[in-house]
Amino acid sequence: MSELSIPINLSEELKMLQDLVREVVRNEVIPVRKELDEKHEYPWKVFEKFREAGLFQAMFDEEYGGMGLGMMGNIILAEEIAYGCLGVGTAFLATKLGSLPIEVGGTDEQKKKWLPRLASGEIIAAFGLTEPNAGSDVPSLQTTAVKKGDKYILNGTKQWISGAGQAHVYTVFAITDKSRGPRGISCFIVEKGTPGFSFGKKEDKLGIRCSETRQLIFEDCEVPAENLVGGRENNGFIHALKTLNLSRPAVAASAVGTAQGAYDAAMQYAREREQFGVKIVSFQAIQHMLAIMATKIEAARLLTYKAAVMAENGHKDTAKFSAMAKYFASETAMEVATNAVQIFGGYGYVREYPVEKYFRDAKILQIYEGTSQIQLNEIAAGLIKESTTKKVIY
Numbered sequence: 001m002s003e004l005s006i007p008i009n010l011s012e013e014l015k016m017l018q019d020l021v022r023e024v025v026r027n028e029v030i031p032v033r034k035e036l037d038e039k040h041e042y043p044w045k046v047f048e049k050f051r052e053a054g055l056f057q058a059m060f061d062e063e064y065g066g067m068g069l070g071m072m073g074n075i076i077l078a079e080e081i082a083y084g085c086l087g088v089g090t091a092f093l094a095t096k097l098g099s100l101p102i103e104v105g106g107t108d109e110q111k112k113k114w115l116p117r118l119a120s121g122e123i124i125a126a127f128g129l130t131e132p133n134a135g136s137d138v139p140s141l142q143t144t145a146v147k148k149g150d151k152y153i154l155n156g157t158k159q160w161i162s163g164a165g166q167a168h169v170y171t172v173f174a175i176t177d178k179s180r181g182p183r184g185i186s187c188f189i190v191e192k193g194t195p196g197f198s199f200g201k202k203e204d205k206l207g208i209r210c211s212e213t214r215q216l217i218f219e220d221c222e223v224p225a226e227n228l229v230g231g232r233e234n235n236g237f238i239h240a241l242k243t244l245n246l247s248r249p250a251v252a253a254s255a256v257g258t259a260q261g262a263y264d265a266a267m268q269y270a271r272e273r274e275q276f277g278v279k280i281v282s283f284q285a286i287q288h289m290l291a292i293m294a295t296k297i298e299a300a301r302l303l304t305y306k307a308a309v310m311a312e313n314g315h316k317d318t319a320k321f322s323a324m325a326k327y328f329a330s331e332t333a334m335e336v337a338t339n340a341v342q343i344f345g346g347y348g349y350v351r352e353y354p355v356e357k358y359f360r361d362a363k364i365l366q367i368y369e370g371t372s373q374i375q376l377n378e379i380a381a382g383l384i385k386e387s388t389t390k391k392v393i394y
């Protein structure tokens with residue numbers, strides 16, 4: 001496969017993964033998603049099934065005990081799990097998000113120590129970047145890490161962390177040199193149970209309710225110096241940017257899965273529901289809604305695959321394409337879920353049917369891992385940069 005060929009037809013290996021995840025999602029996620037959502041219950045039991053099926057391994061390199069399926073493996077996982085439940089998908093992918101700073105920036109020792117345990121599903125991870133006063137404006141974060149002997153002392157609070165409280169290990173971003181702005185941020189691996197490390201209350205969210213979200217609170221928390229990712233201070237911002245470039249295509253894939261789930265439910269319902277003596281699918285208004293939904297889902301899927309292939313190959317335009325995929329797929333998921341509720345009419349507005357949950361869940365896709373507005377900023381920055389070297393005759 002050349003660097004930029006987009007896998008419209010998945011390889012045999014990826015098709016096998018897709019079949020496997022579809023079966024696990026059908027048997028283990030779809031039957032329990034409503035209950036998990038209602039009870040606000042973290043999906044440990046589902047993770048046990050994922051572990052048995054080897055799905056944690058599918059996210060990691062062979063060198064560390066994974067299956068070595070690369071970015072496309074993550075894309076398939078994200079799409080298929082979100083098709084069943086974005087809450088389960090978010091909780092599951094939080095481990096990859098929390099592992100990525102180690103994968104992109106860790107020392108060999110750190111990779112050998114942590115990645116095999118994460119790949120086996122023995123432990124799960126979370127990613128601690130956002131703070132109460134530093135959301136889109138990441139460089140303004142205030143958590144500090146001060147070196148004292150062979151330890152760093154962390155103080156500060158992280159906000160909205162997926163998997164917080166449940167995860168065993170956290171990649172946490174903190175300032176080590178305030179005078180250097182974003183170039184003075186470092187990343188640390190912090191284990192649950194470290195003295196001075198606690199969690200805030202469980203957030204009561206609109207959607208993805210089975211994915212636990214809490215604050216991380218650091219009060220004179222002593223972290224061993226060997227847990228500084230990469231072993232060198234002030235590289236944390238680069239680790240964060242590389243992480244987001246690699247994780248945004250997976251969020252886009254989650255959006256494609258969410259949209260596909262909502263669309264499939266809407267199509268099925270439109271073929272069953274009768275009004276004015278005919279199935280509602282025979283009304284052109286409904287057909288056009290379904291046609292636009294399906295077209296946008298296909299477009300989002302192709303853009304997601306393209307961004308994934310570019311990210312995997314370290315293409316120079318990765319940031320722009322990852323942002324394009326995340327933006328377009330998230331907007332598509334929200335639009336498709338909204339129209340799915342419309343096609344269900346009053347039945348779409350109640351909890352008996354699945355589209356109400358797709359609608360609540362989809363909203364987070366436009367917010368986490370960079371809001372839609374931030375993706376547009378990133379895309380525009382890329383476009384303006386490339387326009388300076390492109391001479392156009394008009």
Ligand SMILES: Cc1cc2nc3c(=O)[nH]c(=O)nc-3n(C[C@H](O)[C@H](O)[C@H](O)COP(=O)(O)OP(=O)(O)OC[C@H]3O[C@@H](n4cnc5c(N)ncnc54)[C@H](O)[C@@H]3O)c2cc1C
Binds near residue numbers: 130
């Ligand atoms: C359920 C959930 C799970 C999350 N999981 C994680 C996690 O695991 N780890 C983690 O680190 N973070 C996580 N986040 C945080 C998430 O990434 C942030 O919420 C997001 O980046 C937005 O930050 P904010 O909420 O502070 O909004 P703000 O940055 O305050 O933005 C508010 C509004 O202003 C707009 N805005 C801000 N700046 C600009 C600008 N320059 N141009 C145009 N518009 C702008 C935004 O688009 C938004 O509409 C999670 C959030 C939620 C809600």
